[in-house]
Amino acid sequence: MPTATVEDYLKQIYLESGEKLLPMGQLATALDVTPGTATAMVKRLAASKMVLYQPYNGVQLTPQGKHTALDVLRRHRLIESFLVEVLKIDWADVHEEAEQLEHAVSPRLLDAIDSLLGHPQFDPHGDPIPDGGGDISHQSNQLLAECQVGSQYRIARIADQRNEFLHFLAKHNLRPGNLVTILSSDPASEAMTLRTDLAGNDVTLAITAASRILVCEP
Amino acid sequence: MPTATVEDYLKQIYLESGEKLLPMGQLATALDVTPGTATAMVKRLAASKMVLYQPYNGVQLTPQGKHTALDVLRRHRLIESFLVEVLKIDWADVHEEAEQLEHAVSPRLLDAIDSLLGHPQFDPHGDPIPDGGGDISHQSNQLLAECQVGSQYRIARIADQRNEFLHFLAKHNLRPGNLVTILSSDPASEAMTLRTDLAGNDVTLAITAASRILVCEP
DNA sequence: AGATAAATTTTGACTTCTCAAAAATATTAT
């Protein structure tokens, strides 16, 4: 069985490398280790056929590595859902918790969680949960920043999972599944204003921030 | 913060050494490591003031070590309770699960579990759950094997947590909290027969087995 | 092209955890 560290490396490589090679520096930064540490680990990963490693060029998952990465991701996202739904842990805190728990849950326990939640398709941030066979749905959402003024959309996914941002979104009811109407979008001030409910609670945010909110048709 | 391994060592020393010194061999066997490994670890533990170590004699927790051990035990037993109550995991399986999860739950998550369960005093095996301050209730139960024939008792605690035994007990409704009446106890066959419910479902077991079931007055 | 800067790899070192096998110590039996 892979160690917790190996699981985290594989998961990160999956999340950051889309088919392409992921540069070592980026991997090291994401995992908060020195570049040399990442190189050493990626060599071990390559020796065990989990990744393809091209020195000075980057790293990429093998099918085997991708399989493990998706398994870890499934555990991570199911746990996040569970923590929010059942234990009422704050939206913004579940990621850190899941980062540890993902390495400690057995397949049996994960099944129990999956059943209790009714086999959810998406986690609290709108990220898709891979199924037990390693399949993951890849839907195409649009950036809220690039949507039409006056139209209504459904929030689908949050692409920035930093604590402050999630807290801000939660405070203004901007969670996946909820509806928003774009009241205005002003290139001059680089801000847009949204209506988040019928009570007229509006919120204004930077277009850069709105580009981290993915939406779909209502 | 202590590593998972250190936590397991401290917990085990707590469980096996009652005020007295715990011999190295016993510790090594319990943790399934070689004697040399246990010695090496205990030396590190002694260097960090978690245990007192008397070479060739044994090991004992310091107040600081005991504090950590009780904290781990609290996590372990709350998690066991949670797995049984909320996730309906089998009685006999929760120990292994908790052995991993105890090192992965944050204080915040543990609090959420504790609240959801209503601050339970005992885990599914009847073992007392230390409170947040490190206090643990130490009640005196009697061995079912040494009880009066014809009398009724309440099962308080199971002192043998091997899978087969727990499965056997569960099948015959011999769980902490339930009532049993001793129908007979025969020194010749070294067996005793119990009535476990009103429907007349009786069960016969060895007196040695019954000595691992602790009971109290109903 | 040649120099400078940036990214990456190597090297040397350290901690934690582990085992196997040899050495030392303690216990038990004769």
Add this chain to the structure above:
DNA sequence: ATAATATTTTTGAGAAGTCAAAATTTATCT
């Protein structure tokens, strides 16, 4: 009291994971 046995400690070794700093390679800029 010796010898035999059991327990414990030491020694030597290795895997995993990490960092700091030096060396190397690649990319960028005159």
